[in-house]
Structures are given as C-alpha cells and as structure tokens.
Amino acid sequence: QQQVKQSPQSLIVQKGGISIINCAYENTAFDYFPWYQQFPGKGPALLIAIRPDVSEKKEGRFTISFNKSAKQFSLHIMDSQPGDSATYFCAANSLGGYSTLTFGKGTMLLVSP
Amino acid sequence: EAQVTQNPRYLITVTGKKLTVTCSQNMNHEYMSWYRQDPGLGLRQIYYSMNVEVTDKGDVPEGYKVSRKEKRNFPLILESPSPNQTSLYFCASSFHTSPETQYFGPGTRLLVL
Numbered sequence: 371q372q373q374v375k376q377s378p379q380s381l382i383v384q385k386g387g388i389s390i391i392n393c394a395y396e397n398t399a400f401d402y403f404p405w406y407q408q409f410p411g412k413g414p415a416l417l418i419a420i421r422p423d424v425s426e427k428k429e430g431r432f433t434i435s436f437n438k439s440a441k442q443f444s445l446h447i448m449d450s451q452p453g454d455s456a457t458y459f460c461a462a463n464s465l466g467g468y469s470t471l472t473f474g475k476g477t478m479l480l481v482s483p
Numbered sequence: 484e485a486q487v488t489q490n491p492r493y494l495i496t497v498t499g500k501k502l503t504v505t506c507s508q509n510m511n512h513e514y515m516s517w518y519r520q521d522p523g524l525g526l527r528q529i530y531y532s533m534n535v536e537v538t539d540k541g542d543v544p545e546g547y548k549v550s551r552k553e554k555r556n557f558p559l560i561l562e563s564p565s566p567n568q569t570s571l572y573f574c575a576s577s578f579h580t581s582p583e584t585q586y587f588g589p590g591t592r593l594l595v596l
Contacts, residue, residue, distance in 0.1 A: 414526070471528075
C-alpha cells in the first residue's frame with residue numbers, strides 16, 4: 371500500500387513563479403518528513419526536511435509547510451528557476467529505532483525560461 | 484570525498500544470468516539500503532541493512548538477495564534476473580541516528596532481455 375501520496379505527478383511552472391508539491395501520509399507514527407531532489411542521471415539528494423513540532427521550515431527559496439492534523443505537507447519553491455527543474459520526492463520516516471524512508475512517487479518539475 | 488559508489492553504472496544482461504551490483508560507502512555509515520526506481524512508481528525499497536550481518540526486506544524484495552559482510556559494502560544480487568527487474572537501482576547509506584541525511588549513489592541502470 372502507498373503510505374505517502376504525492377501530487378502532482380508533473381508540473382510546469384514559468385520562471386519566477388511558485389512551484390507547489392503536495393504530499394499526504396497515513397501512518398501517524400511518521401515523525402520526520404524530508405524532501406529529496408533528483409536531477410537527471412543523478413541519485414536523489416536531501417533538499418530540506420521538517421519534524422512535526424513545527425508548521426513551517428524555510429531554507430532559501432524552499433519552504434516546507436506541515437499540517438499535522440490533516441496529515442499533509444507540501445514543498446513550495448519560490449521564484450522558481452530553470453535550474454530547479456528536477457524530480458522531487460517527499461518521504462516520511464519514523465525515528466523510533468531505524469531509518470527506513472517511505473517515498474512518494476515523485477513529481478517531475480519543469481521550470482520554463 | 485564522502486560518497487556512495489555503485490558498479491556497474493549500466494548493465495545489459497539476459498534472463499537467468501546471475502549478476503551482482505556492488506555498492507560501497509566511505510562514510511562509516513551503519514545503515515545501507517537498495518531502492519529501485521521505475522516511472523510512475525517512484526523509489527521502492529528492496530532491502531536494507533542496519534549494520535554488519537543485519538539485513539531485512541523492504542517493500543519489493545522478491546528476486547533479490549543482499550549481504551552485509553563488511554560495513555562499507557552492500558552488494559545487490561540477482562540470482563536469476565527477469566525482464567521485470569529492468570530498472571534504475573540506487574544504493575543509499577546513512578548514520579543510524581541521522582536518517583535525514585541518506586546519501587544516494589549515482590544509480591545503476593539495468594536492462595534484462
């Protein structure tokens with residue numbers, strides 16, 4: 371079963387626009403929510419992550435918003451740039467003992483010049 | 484340089500011919516994992532290892548074997564590959580206490596004819 375649902379599957383945004391990717395989870399034991407960024411031909415790399423004790427985390431142009439009651443979290447990319455074009459994966463993890471991540475299916479983002 | 488290496492990067496083989504994909508990390512990480520990435524399905528975990536001689540099944544272990552005889556190495560073995568194992572494979576590693584920083588290898592693209 372899919373424990374982390376990610377949408378949309380693909381996204382086209384104009385340069386300077388805001389990219390928004392959403393994820394929802396079911397397992398209430400999840401308590402850590404990272405986002406990974408993957409460029410073509412490369413492995414995924416950690417982009418930003420949040421724990422449920424905060425509702426928002428910002429790093430530069432990237433912001434995670436977290437809604438614990440709705441079991442949803444989202445990635446916002448402000449002032450999107452062509453260099454942001456990549457596949458983005460949300461993930462979830464339970465920190466209670468071991469580090470197995472459950473990934474969403476990914477969103478392919480294309481930022482047009 | 485801290486890294487996860489995988490070999491080979493590309494492999495074409497035929498059904499039933501045993502193959503091994505190697506994975507090595509130089510960061511002294513306890514945790515290592517194998518994922519496969521397929522279009523529309525995202526990243527799915529095949530096997531993971533919490534430490535030397537400790538391995539466990541992920542979400543899609545059928546048709547795969549792993550071993551963890553040394554801390555730095557975590558090979559993925561396909562005893563009798565089938566066409567449905569054609570995929571992009573990633574190895575990842577992290578410290579057990581820092582799941583937020585999983586380092587991914589560059590990937591191995593496998594085609595089984």
